Each structure stands twice: as C-alpha cells, then as structure tokens.
Amino acid sequence: MRRIVVVCLALGLLPVMAAGGEPVDTRPELSLGRSAEYDYDPPVPGTYRLPVIELAGDGDVLTADGKRVHLRDVVAGQVSVLSFVYTRCADPRACPMATGALYEIQQISRKDATLAENLRLVTFSFDPEHDTPTVMKEYGEMLRPGGKGCEWMFLTTGSARELQPILEEYGQRVDRKRNANDPMGPFYHVVRVYLVDAQGRIRNIYSYGMLDPRMLLADVRTLILEAAAAGG
Amino acid sequence: MMTPRPVMFMTRTLAVLALLLLLAPAAPRADETCMSPYMPKITGQEEFIYVWTLGAENLGDGSDKVVTVDVRPGSKTYGKVINTASVGGRNEAHHGGLTDDRRHLWLGGLDTSKIFVFDIATDPSKPKLEKTIDTFVKDSGGVVGPHGHYALPGRMMVAALSNNKDHSGRTALVEYTNDGKYVATYWMPIDGETFGARVERVADGYGYDLRALPRKNIMLSSSFTGWSNYMMDVGKVVQDEEAMKRFGQTMVLWDLHTKKPLKVFDVPGVPLEIRFATGDNHNWAFTATNLTSKLWLIYEDDKGEWQADEVGDIGDPSKVPMPVAMSISADDKLLFVTTFSDGMVRAYDITDPHHPKQTYEKVIGHQVNMVSQSWDGKRVYFTSSVLSRWDKKDEGSEEYLRAYNWDGKELTPAFDIDFVAEKLGKPHLMRFGSASLYN
Numbered sequence: 197m198r199r200i201v202v203v204c205l206a207l208g209l210l211p212v213m214a215a216g217g218e219p220v221d222t223r224p225e226l227s228l229g230r231s232a233e234y235d236y237d238p239p240v241p242g243t244y245r246l247p248v249i250e251l252a253g254d255g256d257v258l259t260a261d262g263k264r265v266h267l268r269d270v271v272a273g274q275v276s277v278l279s280f281v282y283t284r285c286a287d288p289r290a291c292p293m294a295t296g297a298l299y300e301i302q303q304i305s306r307k308d309a310t311l312a313e314n315l316r317l318v319t320f321s322f323d324p325e326h327d328t329p330t331v332m333k334e335y336g337e338m339l340r341p342g343g344k345g346c347e348w349m350f351l352t353t354g355s356a357r358e359l360q361p362i363l364e365e366y367g368q369r370v371d372r373k374r375n376a377n378d379p380m381g382p383f384y385h386v387v388r389v390y391l392v393d394a395q396g397r398i399r400n401i402y403s404y405g406m407l408d409p410r411m412l413l414a415d416v417r418t419l420i421l422e423a424a425a426a427g428g
Numbered sequence: 429m430m431t432p433r434p435v436m437f438m439t440r441t442l443a444v445l446a447l448l449l450l451l452a453p454a455a456p457r458a459d460e461t462c463m464s465p466y467m468p469k470i471t472g473q474e475e476f477i478y479v480w481t482l483g484a485e486n487l488g489d490g491s492d493k494v495v496t497v498d499v500r501p502g503s504k505t506y507g508k509v510i511n512t513a514s515v516g517g518r519n520e521a522h523h524g525g526l527t528d529d530r531r532h533l534w535l536g537g538l539d540t541s542k543i544f545v546f547d548i549a550t551d552p553s554k555p556k557l558e559k560t561i562d563t564f565v566k567d568s569g570g571v572v573g574p575h576g577h578y579a580l581p582g583r584m585m586v587a588a589l590s591n592n593k594d595h596s597g598r599t600a601l602v603e604y605t606n607d608g609k610y611v612a613t614y615w616m617p618i619d620g621e622t623f624g625a626r627v628e629r630v631a632d633g634y635g636y637d638l639r640a641l642p643r644k645n646i647m648l649s650s651s652f653t654g655w656s657n658y659m660m661d662v663g664k665v666v667q668d669e670e671a672m673k674r675f676g677q678t679m680v681l682w683d684l685h686t687k688k689p690l691k692v693f694d695v696p697g698v699p700l701e702i703r704f705a706t707g708d709n710h711n712w713a714f715t716a717t718n719l720t721s722k723l724w725l726i727y728e729d730d731k732g733e734w735q736a737d738e739v740g741d742i743g744d745p746s747k748v749p750m751p752v753a754m755s756i757s758a759d760d761k762l763l764f765v766t767t768f769s770d771g772m773v774r775a776y777d778i779t780d781p782h783h784p785k786q787t788y789e790k791v792i793g794h795q796v797n798m799v800s801q802s803w804d805g806k807r808v809y810f811t812s813s814v815l816s817r818w819d820k821k822d823e824g825s826e827e828y829l830r831a832y833n834w835d836g837k838e839l840t841p842a843f844d845i846d847f848v849a850e851k852l853g854k855p856h857l858m859r860f861g862s863a864s865l866y867n
Contacts, residue, residue: 225676232708236645244686247612250584250605367582367606369529369549374867384866386468386529388582403466403528403581405642 210371223417224272225410228300231397234408241417246399252278252392253365256358257320260350267320267362270349272396275419276316277301277412279389280368282323283335285381289404295319297407299339300349301416304409306345311413314420322363322370323383325352361410366390393419462703462756463643464579466528466622471803474860475500476510476552481853482816483518492521492537494546494555495852496828496861497845499807502731504652507831507843511851513552515544520659521644523857525577527584528604528802530865532558533835534584535857536574538815539659541565543574543586545608552861559608565592567610568602572655576638582606587638590655596674597634597654601687616649617680617689625680625689628736629803634676639702639713640684646734648723648726651676652716679715679726693736695724701727701753705760705781712781716742716751716765723765725781737812743767752814753798757805766796768814773799773839780853791841794826795819800858801834808832808839812847813854827854 221240230236254268271278279298285291298317305311319336321327327335328354336350353359363370371384389407391400400415463469476496483491493617496511519537526533529550536542543561550556561567563585564574573589586602598618603611617625618633625631634651641647652658653675657665665671675698680804681691697720704713712727723740743749743766749767756763763776763784773796775788792810800809813819827847832839847855 233643234645235643239683239686243684244688247603249611250609367529369531371866384468388580401580402581404540405465406581411645 200388206403209295223413225301225304228410233405234410238408238414239412241422245417245422246391246418249398249401252390252396253362254351255362255365257351257353257362258329260336262329264354267351268396270318270351271316271392272394274314274316274394275416275423276318276392277389277416278318278320278392279360280320280322280363280366280385282321282381282383283325283327283331285383287380290385290387291381293404293407295339297389297409297412300409301412302340302345302348304345304413310420311416312344312346315346315416317346320349321352322359322368322385324355325388327352362373367415391415391419394423395413429447432792439475461819462639462754463526464640466524466530466581467530467579468865469803470865472862472864473499473501474802474807474862475864476861477800477809477829478533478546478548478555478698478859478861479789479811479855479857480521480524480857481847482521483514483812484816484827484853486510487848487853488826489514489618490518490853491516492519492544494533494535495847495855496553496555498553499831507847509846509852513546513555513557514853515542515557515560518816521642521856522815523575524561524859525584526859528579528581529606533561533859534577534586534588536577537590538573538575541572543577543608548861549676549866552863552866555861560609561604563610564602568600568613569599571602571613573599573658573687574602575636575652578638578640581738583611585638586844587635587649587703589635589658596656597651597657597676599635601635601638601649603687612687614687617692622692623689625692629693629694630678631692632676632678634678636676636700637715639704640712641704641711642684643708644711644728645684646690647682648686648702648713649680649682650695651678651701652698652700652718658815659817662815675719675737679724679736681726691734693726695736696720696832697722698722700738700751703754703756703763705756706758707760710760710781714754714756714778714781716754718750718752719748721749721751721767723776723784727781730866737782739782740776740850743770743772745766750853752796755799755801755808757801758803759805762805764799764808766792766799766810768795768797772798773808773810788837788839792829792830798856798858800860802860805836806834807842809858811855811858813856819854827852829855829858856864 281291332350389402429815479495493514498505498510520539533546535544541564546555546560549556570592571588576587578585585840588599616633617631624653636652670784677696679693697717699715721742726818727738776784829845831842
C-alpha cells in the first residue's frame with residue numbers, strides 16, 4: 197500500500213492542496229490543455245482498466261548503433277510506447293504526427309522522474325531500404341538531443357525479409373504506392389502506435405485522432421500504477 | 429474555452445513537421461459518409477459495393493452471401509453483379525463493418541452469432557472469406573447477435589443485440605483484435621447495474637448501433653430488441669403485448685477511451701442508426717426512432733453537457749412510416765432518411781440541426797432499408813430487406829439494390845439490380861470498396 201502511495205505521489209495523482217484549498221492535479225502534461233483535435237479532459241490514471249489485447253510481436257531488429265536485438269526484449273521490462281514509422285513520410289497526419297506525439301511525451305518526461313525512470317519510447321522503421329541504423333541514429337539525435345527524460349530508442353531491421361514477420365505480428369500493413377515519387381512518401385499505411393506493458397503485452401493501440409500525449413500518458417501512468425499494485 | 433496547444437517542437441526537423449501540420453488542410457473525420465473516422469476514405473469514385481445479403485429459400489443456394497457490384501463508370505460490367513461469396517447457410521445476415529485498415533469486412537449473423545471476416549484487399553473485386561468467428565457467445569460471456577461492427581485502431585467493437593440467458597435485449601459491446609482475437613466485453617448499463625452512468629429515466633441495457641466522435645472522446649450506442657423478438661414473426665410480435673414492451677428506449681453516451689458509460693438518454697420509440705456530423709465544430713449526431721418516426725439530435729450544449737432532443741417528425745408518425753436508416757452528407761448539410769413502411773426516402777436540410785427541414789421525398793420501392801452515399805454526395809444507393817421474419821410478405825418478393833444520381837434537388841435512377849431475378853437473396857448492408865485504397 198505504501199508503495200502505491202509513493203508511486204501515486206510520484207505520478208502527481210494524489211491531490212495536492214493549493215492555497216485556496218482546491219485539489220490540484222500535478223501531472224505536467226495537463227498544462228497542454230484541450231485543443232481543437234483533443235477537445236476533452238483525459239481520464240485520471242488508475243481509474244479505468246486497459247484490457248490485454250495480445251502479446252507484443254517479436255523479431256530481430258537493429259538499434260541505431262547497429263546492434264542486433266529482439267524487439268520484445270526492447271519493449272518488455274518496462275512500459276513502452278512503440279511507434280511504427282518511416283522517416284521519408286511527409287503526410288502530416290501520419291508518421292510526423294506519431295513522432296510529434298512521442299516528442300511531446302519525451303519532453304514531458306524531462307519534468308517527471310517517474311516517467312523518466314519507467315517509460316521507454318521506441319520508434320521503429322518499416323523502411324529498412326532507406327532507414328539504415330545510421331539514418332535512424334541521425335533521426336534520433338535530432339529528436340532527442342541530450343540525455344534527459346525517458347529513454348527513446350530508434351530501431352530498424354536489416355532487410356525486408358526480417359521486417360515482414362514483425363509487421364504481420366503487429367497487424368501493421370504497409371503497401372508501396374504506384375507512384376514511388378509521391379510527395380507524401382512512397383508507402384501507404386495506417387498510423388499505428390502501441391502501448392506495451394512490462395510483461396510484453398499490448399494494452400492499447402492508437403491511430404490518427406488518438407495521439408493525444410495527455411491520453412497516452414494517462415495510459416502509461418495507469419500501467420505504472422498497475423505494476424506497483426502488483427508489487428512489480 | 430479552448431486555447432491552441434503551444435508549439436513545442438524545438439528542433440529544425442520538428443519545426444518542419446509542425447509547419448506541415450499547420451499547412452495541412454483540415455481532414456474530414458468521417459468516411460463516405462458516416463463511417464469510422466479511423467479508416468481511410470474513398471473520397472473519389474467508389475469502385476465496388478459489397479452487399480451483405482440474407483439467404484432465402486428457393487433463391488440460388490439459399491445461403492447468406494456477400495454480393496459484389498461493379499460501380500466503376502465506363503466498366504463493361506457497370507451496375508452488374510460481378511461476384512458472390514456464399515458463407516454456406518443462413519445466419520440472419522444483417523450488419524457488419526470494415527476494419528480500420530480497410531482490408532477486411534466483418535459481417536455478423538444475428539441468429540447464429542457467427543462473424544464472417546472477408547478479405548477485400550487482396551482482390552477488391554472478389555471478397556474472400558478468410559475466417560469465421562463461431563465462438564462469439566462463449567468469448568463474450570453470453571452475448572448474442574453481433575450487429576454493429578465499428579472500427580477502432582487495430583480492433584473491432586461489435587455492438588450486439590441480445591444475450592443467451594433470456595434472449596432479451598440485454599446486451600453488450602464486444603471488442604476483438606482485427607485478426608479475430610477476443611479482447612473484452614462491456615455490458616450495457618441497466619437499472620440496478622449502471623456502472624456509474626447517469627440515467628435520465630431508465631437504463632434498459634439494450635444495444636444496436638455504435639458510433640464514435642474521437643475529437644470529443646465519446647461513443648454513442650442505440651437500442652433495438654432481443655433475439656426473442658427479432659427472430660419472431662413480426663405479425664406475432666405486434667400482437668404480443670409483452671413482446672411489444674421489449675423494445676429499446678435509450679441511447680448511451682460512453683467514454684470512448686475508458687469504455688465507461690457516462691449517461692443513459694431517454695429516447696423512446698426504438699432509436700436505431702446513429703450518424704455523427706463530420707465538421708470540426710459539429711458536436712452532434714442524429715438518430716431516428718423506428719416506432720415513433722421522430723428525428724432526434726444528440727448534441728453537446730453550451731455548458732459542455734451532452735443532451736438528446738426530439739427535433740422533428742419523419743413523415744406522418746400516425747401512419748407509422750418506420751424510419752430504418754440514415755446518411756448525412758460530408759458537408760453536414762443534408763440528411764437522407766429511409767422509411768420501411770412507405771418505401772420512401774426523405775431529405776432534410778440540417779444546416780441548423782436543431783431545426784431540420786424536409787426538402788425532398790421520393791418513393792424508392794417496397795420496404796426500402798439501408799441508404800449509403802458517396803463522399804461527394806453525388807451517388808446514393810438503397811437496399812430493400814430488414815430481417816427474414818420482419819420483411820413484408822404481402823407485396824410480392826421485390827428485393828433490390830437501386831442506385832441513383834443526386835444533383836442536390838432530384839434523385840435520378842442510375843441502375844437497378846433485382847436480387848430475386850438474379851437468385852441472390854435479400855440485400856441489406858452496403859459497404860464501398862476500391863483498389864485505390866491499397867496502392
């Protein structure tokens with residue numbers, strides 16, 4: 197119980213009384229406020245349940261340093277937000293939006309030690325032909341200068357052959373467009389971002405219209421609370 | 429009062445991304461039209477119409493089937509049936525829906541509670557049955573009658589009609605992954621077990637349609653009746669006083685993210701189809717009540733509270749026209765409503781959704797049912813069947829898909845397919861397909 201209280205305090209979830217006696221929710225992401233796209237207040241973490249959707253897929257992937265690792269080893273062990281993208285995508289409602297959401301989350305985690313310690317962001321490319329480890333390293337260095345906040349890993353694969361089973365396991369469909377020079381990028385795909393718990397299970401899937409950092413972080417904090425309650 | 433989210437992108441790359449976001453045109457959130465906002469849209473010419481067709485004795489193989497109609501202008505087979513895919517047997521084919529990646533079409537059987545999953549991406553002109561989910565009742569903990577199939581990211585939310593304990597309208601929403609793995613069941617709030625929802629008058633626990641407005645983080649569900657009624661001959665139902673008490677009279681507002689019911693609206697008279705507006709600031713949806721022939725508006729008021737108001741009649745309610753389906757144009761200005769009893773479609777100017785005005789009406793034909801329109805609003809399609817034991821029996825055996833062109837003032841016939849002459853069955857739900865979605 198004491199551990200849960202400590203985690204709640206760390207997550208900004210126990211009411212702090214302001215000078216006027218009103219309870220204040222101290223989650224830093226709430227300062228983002230409502231927007232035209234996300235015109236609602238996010239739920240309080242821990243007040244709702246995230247059902248287990250399925251086990252997160254696995255496969256051989258390459259880190260930005262060219263090291264070969266298993267994808268499930270990367271996403272399991274802590275709460276992870278996994279985003280499938282390709283760096284050539286110029287559709288503002290697709291990969292740039294997903295990467296923008298992860299960027300905001302990483303920025304917020306710099307002000308929140310619990311997120312910094314318990315959350316990992318993973319950007320995974322489905323374009324190994326272009327997105328080599330070197331490209332992913334440069335992409336990551338632009339997005340995450342310095343070492344503060346939660347970890348953010350940038351992954352790719354060594355080949356289309358290694359990539360395909362991973363896409364199939366996650367249900368992430370990618371088709372080549374007839375026009376390889378389409379200004380929005382050469383691939384047709386739906387936006388997919390996955391929330392994975394410490395046991396390596398997918399607990400939510402986000403797409404266009406759902407990439408609200410406040411909502412993603414409500415889910416992340418819910419899983420951190422859940423793990424604390426389970427003694428994890 | 430909303431304030432713009434502060435620009436947080438700091439690096440040069442992200443500044444470019446932010447610029448792209450600012451320059452991007454406002455994206456419509458509906459499909460063509462009124463579909464899940466999570467799926468890609470056919471904003472140009474639809475190429476195929478998939479019709480979930482109820483099998484009928486002495487018509488072809490008598491089985492439920494997906495009928496594919498070619499609607500490519502200039503095609504040699506334009507307006508013709510180019511493929512049929514039978515599921516082998518009758519299941520009370522009724523509704524279904526597309527997955528968020530639009531690669532699969534899920535189609536439910538209200539009697540057998542089977543869900544048939546068709547691949548429509550490999551060859552959009554030839555849907556192929558890929559999987560049959562025949563464990564729906566067991567998976568869900570006793571839910572019966574998969575009806576509305578609504579795409580969420582990577583998942584399908586199935587709004588059902590009944591349950592296996594008493595076969596009443598007490599039912600639930602059931603969540604699956606896109607590849608057919610069961611995820612969760614969310615029972616409808618009912619008096620005595622409201623799951624924290626605020627109840628205006630009564631919580632009947634019934635279900636029918638399900639739609640979402642992600643921008644406001646809400647879902648809406650409507651209510652029909654249970655297996656014991658929808659599988660009973662309609663003549664017996666109307667003469668059975670107790671059976672007539674078992675019809676939906678509520679709509680439920682849900683938190684889309686947490687799947688918790690928030691409010692149970694009092695909407696008497698069987699609210700069926702739900703259609704959300706598309707516009708960025710249009711926080712409203714329409715429904716029509718089947719037994720009382722009323723238009724209802726569900727909307728967010730000035731205080732941020734969601735309300736349900738009756739806003740008009742559909743035809744002459746004393747003649748019981750029985751509205752069955754609706755479609756809102758992509759610009760949120762026009763609403764088509766079909767009525768089963770008189771075989772008509774009516775168009776309403778909904779520029780002011782609180783005061784819809786009928787501007788047009790036309791007889792489409794015997795027991796008209798579903799209506800679907802193209803994204804540009806220029807093509808409108810109608811089908812003719814409702815349920816095997818509720819279809820009229822005294823007016824011949826007319827069953828059809830009728831296509832019309834709409835110029836803003838008049839519906840003019842484009843083509844007409846006779847599902848009896850072609851020995852296909854009784855057509856109900858329509859969904860659009862196009863090869864352009866995949867390449």
